[in-house]
Amino acid sequence: MKPLSVLVKAAYGAPGVAAESGGESGESGVEVPAAEGRDLGSSAADDIRLETAIHDPQQLEIRLSYPLLGGEDAEERRYQVDAWLFVPPNVGVHAGNYSKDQFYGDVTALVRLDVTPQPLDALSRPDLPGSPLHGLAQLLARVRSAPRPPASRPVLVLVKLYAYLYVEGLARECRQMRALVEQEVLSSQERCDLETQLAATLSRLHQGLWAFRSMRAAYWPYEMLLHRGLAEALRTADEYMSLSTEMQLAQLGLLFAQTPALIDGAALGMRLSLQVASLAGSEAAYRQNYGYLSMTPASASWNEYAAYRISSLKKSIHQALYLDMRTARGDTFLRNATAASGAALGAIWALATQIPLTLAQLSDDLKYWFFTGAVAAYVAKDRIKVLTNEYLTRRLRQFDHDLMLTSQSLAAVGLGMLKIRLREVMFFETSTDVPHQVRQLRQAKRTVRLAEIAKEEVIHYRKQLLVGRDQSGEQPAEHFRLRDILRLNVRHFLVRMDDTVDQVAVYDPKAGNFAARLFPKVYHLNLVLRVARITASGSSPEQLMRVRVVLNKAGIVRIDRVT
Numbered sequence: 001m002k003p004l005s006v007l008v009k010a011a012y013g014a015p016g017v018a019a020e021s022g023g024e025s026g027e028s029g030v031e032v033p034a035a036e037g038r039d040l041g042s043s044a045a046d047d048i049r050l051e052t053a054i055h056d057p058q059q060l061e062i063r064l065s066y067p068l069l070g071g072e073d074a075e076e077r078r079y080q081v082d083a084w085l086f087v088p089p090n091v092g093v094h095a096g097n098y099s100k101d102q103f104y105g106d107v108t109a110l111v112r113l114d115v116t117p118q119p120l121d122a123l124s125r126p127d128l129p130g131s132p133l134h135g136l137a138q139l140l141a142r143v144r145s146a147p148r149p150p151a152s153r154p155v156l157v158l159v160k161l162y163a164y165l166y167v168e169g170l171a172r173e174c175r176q177m178r179a180l181v182e183q184e185v186l187s188s189q190e191r192c193d194l195e196t197q198l199a200a201t202l203s204r205l206h207q208g209l210w211a212f213r214s215m216r217a218a219y220w221p222y223e224m225l226l227h228r229g230l231a232e233a234l235r236t237a238d239e240y241m242s243l244s245t246e247m248q249l250a251q252l253g254l255l256f257a258q259t260p261a262l263i264d265g266a267a268l269g270m271r272l273s274l275q276v277a278s279l280a281g282s283e284a285a286y287r288q289n290y291g292y293l294s295m296t297p298a299s300a301s302w303n304e305y306a307a308y309r310i311s312s313l314k315k316s317i318h319q320a321l322y323l324d325m326r327t328a329r330g331d332t333f334l335r336n337a338t339a340a341s342g343a344a345l346g347a348i349w350a351l352a353t354q355i356p357l358t359l360a361q362l363s364d365d366l367k368y369w370f371f372t373g374a375v376a377a378y379v380a381k382d383r384i385k386v387l388t389n390e391y392l393t394r395r396l397r398q399f400d401h402d403l404m405l406t407s408q409s410l411a412a413v414g415l416g417m418l419k420i421r422l423r424e425v426m427f428f429e430t431s432t433d434v435p436h437q438v439r440q441l442r443q444a445k446r447t448v449r450l451a452e453i454a455k456e457e458v459i460h461y462r463k464q465l466l467v468g469r470d471q472s473g474e475q476p477a478e479h480f481r482l483r484d485i486l487r488l489n490v491r492h493f494l495v496r497m498d499d500t501v502d503q504v505a506v507y508d509p510k511a512g513n514f515a516a517r518l519f520p521k522v523y524h525l526n527l528v529l530r531v532a533r534i535t536a537s538g539s540s541p542e543q544l545m546r547v548r549v550v551l552n553k554a555g556i557v558r559i560d561r562v563t
Helices: 004-012 100-106 132-145 155-181 188-225 228-258 268-289 300-321 329-352 364-396 408-412 436-443
Strands: 038-045 048-056 059-067 077-087 107-115 324-327 401-406 418-429 457-469 480-489 501-508 513-520 523-535 543-552 555-562
Touching: 048 523, 048 543, 048 555, 059 077, 059 523, 059 555, 077 436, 077 480, 100 107, 100 418, 107 155, 107 300, 107 418, 107 457, 132 155, 132 188, 155 188, 155 228, 155 300, 155 408, 188 228, 188 268, 228 268, 228 300, 436 523, 436 543, 457 480
Parallel strands: none
Antiparallel strands: 038 048, 048 059, 059 480, 077 457, 077 523, 107 480, 324 401, 401 418, 418 457, 501 513, 523 543, 543 555
């Protein structure tokens, strides 16, 4: 097989878009996608997938994945997530010092399209409808035959979707290779199979890159006729896939070179490393030839720039899958109607206070008291409006936020028929208000068995995701799902904590002397999650999960799954 760099130059000739190695890539003003945190627990019921992870030292991440409507299922689906956060007294967070505004300031809610992973050999085939290349090939055929250039903006999503799926497939292939290598004992047959499987893996990676670049080369003559963002999207996706390929293969190369089981007289580890180096080297040369990011410079300033650029490329690719949130009309009407009701009551009260002023026959003392009462009532008018708004809003609104989720990505990938709505509410409640099943799960396997759960503050957060479709009768693609990402920043919890270490003087009976020891100072937050699918015909079995979040003043130490 010829080196990839030779094949690329033969097909491309010269780059279709001028590239500036120091320029920015990606679109500005987009949501930075979640960095994959360390998975600390997962569960699934009714095809609802639930995971918890540490996003960074101050953020806990909850990831859920829901199936979309499909087949004959035209009924609106409602996915409800309830999260109870049990806060012990020594943390010091309660309803008096932690408001709803602070809570929602600590919460980042993201909803994005999720795609069922596809094998790389199927992904690289434009003739398969499940591959984003299929839509690109169809547009290219219309561009070549139509008298006027067709609309090309929707395929920007397909370009980025291909890059996303390729990198996911790349990571999956590399994980499988690592699992094979990291076995404690390798038989002689398994050692022989490693080279064959690695060669097959590298061939699939090469084919995935080659298929995309061939499609990009076919688009080059028509770039000036199509959407101005298409050329940049193709370039960004190409650079992102190349960088991801090199970094993943470099990890494999290091593993091959450092695994004792592969260091033998046959030099198996070296042969595997050379196979990986061939493709990784050709990708490095390809990027340098076409002005993409090169990983060769090793200065601190260059490494900082490289990390920033890789992050920007990833953001540009992933943002195509995220859905935008806007306030629903019903929620706006409710807030305005409530405000109008409060204003009306305040006006009625102000009018009523004017009646005594017409009673001129009253004595001076009564006039004084009426005048004082009228002034006090007029001053109270504004408070009547405010209190009425607060009372009615609390009674009439079941949720704090009611949002509609939209995106051009939905229509671009054939999901324009979907109607997605997000609702959320947060409030404090007492331990006695917590459902019995949740309270039982909280009390199981307690760290301090004699502690009283009744003294814990309970923050209850509820989110509903409603997924329906219009009356067009179109069927959504089966390989798409919805991913719901919720990140909770614990900064307001950390500021009330003591130092991370306590120095304690103890007596050691074995040594017969006294000593000073350092004890780590940690705090526990218990999080119970309940997820269910609700339809008009009933609810699916509820899915429950409990995790123990261990904190110190520096951030999240770890998360323990309590089963």
